[in-house]
Amino acid sequence: MTNPTCFLHSPLDMHIHFREGDMLRRVAPLSARTFAGGVIMPNLVPPVDDFGRLERYAAEVRTAVAGHAFEPYMTLFMRPYTEKELASMKDRIIGVKLYPEGVTTHSDTGVGNLRDVEDTLASMEEMGIRLMVHGETSDFVLDRERAFLPVYEDLAARFPRLDIVMEHITTLEAAALLDRHENLYATVTLQHLLITLDDVAGGLLNPHLFCKPIAKRPEDRDALLARALEAHPKLAFGSDSAPHPVDRKECAGCAAGVFTAPVALQMLVGLFEENGALDQLQAFVSDNAQRIYGVAPPEKTVVFEKTGAVIPERYGDVIPMYPGRKLDWTVADVH
Ligand code: NCD
């Protein structure tokens, strides 16, 4: 009897942290091997927020993924931009990422007051530049995304021609917004389809599952999973794979971020299979994103086989989600 197989065509990761320097060189090929493209986050230090920095970072990313059929979709870190600046960078980016000040890793130069970027948002709407948002406030940690939802609604209503992506949604209520505003879209991570706060802090503390936004309640996870399994047309996969060196995770003051890039697709195949939804996975990991973002990634077919493997304990000094856990599905071929 032959092993069951599964194919994905040009899978896309619409939210990845590649970092720079040694970390970039280590992690980028792990995504580029199986994914055909991805949205590269701009929260470097200093952030990617001008033409020169964007050009240099894009070149560094291209070098790191050389040899793979992988298209990096670059982003800019939100600050007040002039129309001239936006015009010069418009064709080199897939969107501008808004981080409210201080809500996550490397966001201390984020936006303190949305009024400061009103004109930029108006220009973006005019020029057809997408807005991507880390939608959290500084309220009580479990309430941060819910507290931000009125901001999404306000922006969606006031800038009706601005495409707005709610990044890494974690709540039932955020998922529900997709059906209320035509110009709101979302990405969702693997970990938020799998875990709740219990997995992070219900037993022994698991720093490798600690990320922003923090994993929420079972009903939130279940609502997100239901939208993913039906490949809701306004939802795309975005791993938010966020590598940190082990000494920044296994310490007092653990950095936020779950590193999933090398195992995300294999785990998604398992998750969709378990839920009888394998036929929706292609839409969730590629077709939806191609339509929502209007991108045509390189052709790539990833073949998965149910041969079983174990998730490595480490990739250099980075520990992935679920080190040592058995995977049902493995990547048998990429062509
Ligand atoms: C991300 C990082 O480490 O850059 N961390 C995270 O917990 N997700 C930033 C982010 O997307 O919030």
Ligand code: ZN
């Ligand atoms: Zn992120």
